[in-house]
Amino acid sequence: MSWVKIQLRQQGVSDDGVSDSANADSKALLGACLQQDLVYLMMWPEKCLQPTERERLMAWVTRRLKGEPIAYIIGYRDFWSLRLKVSPATLIPRADTETLVELALALDLRPDAHVADLGTGTGAIALALGTERPSWSVLGCDLSFEAVALATENAQTNHITNVEFIQSNWFAELGNQLFDMIVSNPPYVESTSQYLTQGDVRFEPSSALTSGEDGLDDIRLIIKQAKTHLRASGWLVFEHGFEQGQAIRVLFAQAGFQHIATHTDLNGQDRVTCGQFG
Ligand code: GLN
Numbered sequence: 001m002s003w004v005k006i007q008l009r010q011q012g013v014s015d016d017g018v019s020d021s022a023n024a025d026s027k028a029l030l031g032a033c034l035q036q037d038l039v040y041l042m043m044w045p046e047k048c049l050q051p052t053e054r055e056r057l058m059a060w061v062t063r064r065l066k067g068e069p070i071a072y073i074i075g076y077r078d079f080w081s082l083r084l085k086v087s088p089a090t091l092i093p094r095a096d097t098e099t100l101v102e103l104a105l106a107l108d109l110r111p112d113a114h115v116a117d118l119g120t121g122t123g124a125i126a127l128a129l130g131t132e133r134p135s136w137s138v139l140g141c142d143l144s145f146e147a148v149a150l151a152t153e154n155a156q157t158n159h160i161t162n163v164e165f166i167q168s169n170w171f172a173e174l175g176n177q178l179f180d181m182i183v184s185n186p187p188y189v190e191s192t193s194q195y196l197t198q199g200d201v202r203f204e205p206s207s208a209l210t211s212g213e214d215g216l217d218d219i220r221l222i223i224k225q226a227k228t229h230l231r232a233s234g235w236l237v238f239e240h241g242f243e244q245g246q247a248i249r250v251l252f253a254q255a256g257f258q259h260i261a262t263h264t265d266l267n268g269q270d271r272v273t274c275g276q277f278g
Contacts, residue, residue, distance in 0.1 A: 025064055032074035033057045069200035080128035084154045089146035090121035091208040092200065097185050099265045100239045100272045101128045104183050107235050107274070111135045113180035116229070118170055118222060119143070121208060123151030123163065125183055130155075130163035139177070141168035143207070170218075171225045178231045185239040186218040187211040215241055219248060223255050230277040237274040245270035 031041055033056050034049075049057065060073050071077040071092040076085050079093035080101060086092050104125075109115075113136045117126035120140030130138045140163060142148050151165040166173060189195060191210045196202070201209060211218040219238055226236045236257065240248055245262040252260045257275030265271035 025070055026061075028070050029057060029060045029064065029074065032076075033060065067199070067202065069203050072203060077122075079122075079124045081131065082124075082127055082154070082158050084122045084124055084127070085150060085157070086122055087146065087150055088203060089144055089205060090142075090150060091185075091204050093122055093124040096265045096271055097124060097239055098128075099263060100183060100185060100237060101125060101132075103263050103272050103274060104129060104181060104235075104237050105132055107181060107237075109136070109180050109235075112137070114178070115139070116141065116174070116177075116179045116182045118182060118184040119186050119208070119218075120151050120165060121147050121185075123154045123165060125185060126151070126163045126165070127154060127158060127160050129183070130160045131158065134162055136162060138163040139174070139179075140165045141170075141174065143167070143169050144205075170222060171229055174229060177229065179229055179234060180231055181235045181237065182222075182226050182230060183237045184222060186222060188215045188219060188240050188244060190215040214247075215244065216247060216251070219244075220251060223251050223257075227255060227277060232278045234277050235274055236277065237272060239272055240270075242269035242271065245273055248273045 027038060027041060031037055033053055034040070063073050064070065069092055071086045072088055076083050077093050080098060084093055113133070115129060115136055115138045117129070117138065117140040120126050120142045123140050126138045126140035129136065140151055142151065142165070145167050148165045148167045155163050155165070168174060187207065187209050188211055189209045191213055196206070196209065219240065223236065230236065238248060249260050249262060252273065252275035257277055260273065260275040262270050262273045
């Protein structure tokens with residue numbers, strides 16, 4: 001059966017309400033199955049799958065029909081210029097988070113800046129910063145041992161040598177290191193949010209998603225502790241929920257940060273807030 005027919009068959013899925021992105025899903029699964037990109041799929045629409053390819057694809061489609069995220073099925077997600085291995089131990093990197101990377105790169109840091117990424121997961125932010133700024137040294141940390149192992153592997157497969165990863169509960173294992181910038185995409189979803197009951201997030205670790213009733217528990221803690229880990233004029237940069245910008249600006253101000261600003265993501269929603277210390 002040609003992939004176009006498989007795609008059409010899966011498109012029926014959207015009519016059943018199982019997936020609202022059946023078309024994109026089937027292309028992503030097929031491309032990964034054949035280890036080819038979209039251009040190849042478009043150039044060879046009538047190409048037939050080998051029996052083993054077909055078997056693998058159908059097993060993947062079955063998993064997708066049960067709701068499992070594409071990235072966990074194929075094992076990777078592209079973020080920034082990098083291909084990152086993912087696992088159910090970590091959040092799947094999101095395009096929204098590229099907003100944080102862009103903003104962090106736009107800040108005026110010294111050439112040999114020391115940067116921390118708290119709650120690094122796959123290592124997405126740390127590795128994007130490391131690859132763009134080879135003269136920086138970046139430290140990514142995560143509470144999860146599996147995440148640290150995964151992020152370390154992602155550094156190796158992407159040949160990035162100025163980023164290291166350690167297991168740490170926020171600042172707990174960072175000793176008295178001082179940073180020019182601390183970035184974080186911490187858990188920030190409200191613990192009782194209905195959002196958690198739908199779609200891909202059902203399969204992601206809740207420890208990477210939720211943070212107390214208002215979603216701000218970890219952000220409050222990091223702002224408080226960051227002050228003893230930032231150099232003078234160092235920056236703290238958070239990704240956060242689209243309705244949390246105002247509350248986070250207040251937290252920054254109460255902690256004595258300056259030049260506090262919230263930036264929007266590609267959908268025009270508040271997504272990243274930064275502040276400068278001292
Ligand atoms: N932005 C993520 C989402 O919408 C949440 C990520 C997080 O809590 N850090 O699922």
